[in-house]
Amino acid sequence: MLVIGAGCAGMRAAIEAHDLGADVALLSKIHPVRSHSGAAEGGINAALGNASDDDPEQHAFDTVKGSDYLGDQDAIQVLCDEAPDDVYQLERWGAVFSRTEDGRIAQRPFGAAGAPRTAYAADITGHVLVHVLYEQVMKRDLPVYEEFFAWQLVLNDGRCQGVIAWDLLNGGLKAIGAKTVILATGGAGRLYVGTTNAYACTGDGMAMALRVGVALEDMEMMQFHPTTLAPTGVLITEGCRGEGAYLLNSENDRFLKRYAPNAMELASRDVISRAEQTEIDEGRGVDGNVLLDLRHLGAERILERLHGTRELSMTFAGVDPIYDPIPVRPGAHYHMGGVDTDVWGLTSMEGMYAAGECACVSVHGANRLGGNALMETITFGKRAGAHAAEWALSNTTVEVPPALERDAERELKELLDRTEGERPWSIRNELAETMHVNFGVFRREDQMKRQGEIVEDLRERYERVVVEDKGEIFNNDLTQALELGFLLDLADSMVISGLARKESRGAHARPYDYPERDDDEYLKHTIVALDEDGRPRLDWRPVTMTKWEPKERTY
Numbered sequence: 001m002l003v004i005g006a007g008c009a010g011m012r013a014a015i016e017a018h019d020l021g022a023d024v025a026l027l028s029k030i031h032p033v034r035s036h037s038g039a040a041e042g043g044i045n046a047a048l049g050n051a052s053d054d055d056p057e058q059h060a061f062d063t064v065k066g067s068d069y070l071g072d073q074d075a076i077q078v079l080c081d082e083a084p085d086d087v088y089q090l091e092r093w094g095a096v097f098s099r100t101e102d103g104r105i106a107q108r109p110f111g112a113a114g115a116p117r118t119a120y121a122a123d124i125t126g127h128v129l130v131h132v133l134y135e136q137v138m139k140r141d142l143p144v145y146e147e148f149f150a151w152q153l154v155l156n157d158g159r160c161q162g163v164i165a166w167d168l169l170n171g172g173l174k175a176i177g178a179k180t181v182i183l184a185t186g187g188a189g190r191l192y193v194g195t196t197n198a199y200a201c202t203g204d205g206m207a208m209a210l211r212v213g214v215a216l217e218d219m220e221m222m223q224f225h226p227t228t229l230a231p232t233g234v235l236i237t238e239g240c241r242g243e244g245a246y247l248l249n250s251e252n253d254r255f256l257k258r259y260a261p262n263a264m265e266l267a268s269r270d271v272i273s274r275a276e277q278t279e280i281d282e283g284r285g286v287d288g289n290v291l292l293d294l295r296h297l298g299a300e301r302i303l304e305r306l307h308g309t310r311e312l313s314m315t316f317a318g319v320d321p322i323y324d325p326i327p328v329r330p331g332a333h334y335h336m337g338g339v340d341t342d343v344w345g346l347t348s349m350e351g352m353y354a355a356g357e358c359a360c361v362s363v364h365g366a367n368r369l370g371g372n373a374l375m376e377t378i379t380f381g382k383r384a385g386a387h388a389a390e391w392a393l394s395n396t397t398v399e400v401p402p403a404l405e406r407d408a409e410r411e412l413k414e415l416l417d418r419t420e421g422e423r424p425w426s427i428r429n430e431l432a433e434t435m436h437v438n439f440g441v442f443r444r445e446d447q448m449k450r451q452g453e454i455v456e457d458l459r460e461r462y463e464r465v466v467v468e469d470k471g472e473i474f475n476n477d478l479t480q481a482l483e484l485g486f487l488l489d490l491a492d493s494m495v496i497s498g499l500a501r502k503e504s505r506g507a508h509a510r511p512y513d514y515p516e517r518d519d520d521e522y523l524k525h526t527i528v529a530l531d532e533d534g535r536p537r538l539d540w541r542p543v544t545m546t547k548w549e550p551k552e553r554t555y
């Protein structure tokens, strides 16, 4: 088995597969502990009931409502039922969660959650989890292809049988065969200029799956996080608001009382991002931002529970939150959409699985609740690992046809032989800047259409992209070019899905032409696959409903 991606989802999948007896390797374009899971700050959701009464049912309802009823309720139930045991498993492996006075795992309030449900390790939860999982990977002595860039999935005999990857350290393409492949390649925040995501978050797995005929689901659903630091986009955790921080406009007004009078700063992310953007657009912002005020929490609490936030604010904005409010604004943060899978991570293609942010199971629907993404990586990483192991252990053959390797070599040579053209970064920047303007917090029909044309134009320019570095070792120029190809494919899928969804639901807000949610027409997922000409084709699939009928969503 091969797991592509070694963040929380990939490592959890590999551990499970190994423990069930499979021979499994991980492959990652960066060192596993540098995976973007390590940037997660606020925590991980499980109904442990340590801070107040809570149960998986309540967790499931909050998640369904948070998803604006687009989440599949069977998948959400699986997540919420399995979450508590999965968190205890992490604890037993050594995750140092923050504690209550009597020694149990502490849980903090997070947006749109009916109870304090977010287990945390101060504000470095992701950092703790990737290190714990990496220890478990090392303990099992699992092979890791570190600094290998997966480029093309191997499709043979109707099933996925491995990957063709570029060896970043030594150069050259390597084909790696596997009976089952799990994609765990994370998100695609780099589609936007203002994002909390690292440079490596370029949606590679989603695009690779799309190219071999696997569908992507709900791609229009890109979440904008309400508190990203100006001007860098670095995340300021929702944990700040969980601890009691206020959001203020230029008039020193807690403006959320006009948008979410009950939940205030703990409303869901889509609601708060829209409120902030409205305040900024209507002239009540502060230099294009609003202010996150922690001062009333006091130095002791800030230093104990939010020390990472303080450090980030001081380093990247020159603001010490003990004394001054932090300038924040909405930024692209999390892709609810991704590779279409069932509740075992299985895609429509035999042998191919996906888990974590690159997948769409779908538990987040149109809007993810804070703390649910880390939980998804663990629960569905585990499940994908188990199912893929079972399949690999009961099927024997694996073959990477030499013709596929030769085609990949030829394609790469053509790219590297090109001596004139445009550098990848200029196209990449233009893509990210225009996505931000035309496919951001609020969406307009004309802007989305315009973005479709821009992407088309960028694609044409991409045909002539030139890689100036012809070297074999750590050729970032080359990997940037390949990543750009992935990003362009995804932008296409997003625009076509966004145009088709003629309603406002969760992250997809169209206040100017379709301001309401329309359950009669659009209580369904967008599904994008490529047609014979390689162009994205849109389809729909109903949402799986079990017990929760859609209701008006207020906070």
Ligand SMILES: Cc1cc2nc3c(=O)[nH]c(=O)nc-3n(C[C@H](O)[C@H](O)[C@H](O)COP(=O)(O)OP(=O)(O)OC[C@H]3O[C@@H](n4cnc5c(N)ncnc54)[C@H](O)[C@@H]3O)c2cc1C
Binding pocket: 004, 005, 006, 007, 008, 009, 010, 027, 028, 029, 030, 031, 032, 035, 036, 037, 038, 039, 040, 041, 042, 043, 044, 045, 125, 126, 148, 149, 150, 151, 184, 185, 186, 187, 196, 197, 198, 200, 204, 205, 235, 333, 334, 355, 356, 357, 358, 370, 371, 372, 373, 374, 375, 377
């Ligand atoms: C700043 C920040 C804070 C967050 N805080 C929280 C939080 O507090 N709670 C919460 O629930 N969620 C949080 N999230 C979301 C959550 O952290 C992520 O959704 C989740 O960690 C993604 O994990 P993953 O394993 O799917 O992907 P990642 O951790 O991003 O790992 C992706 C892996 O894929 C590899 N990869 C990618 N492309 C290739 C390729 N072509 N070839 C080889 N390898 C490849 C990478 O090297 C990496 O190992 C946060 C997100 C951000 C950006």
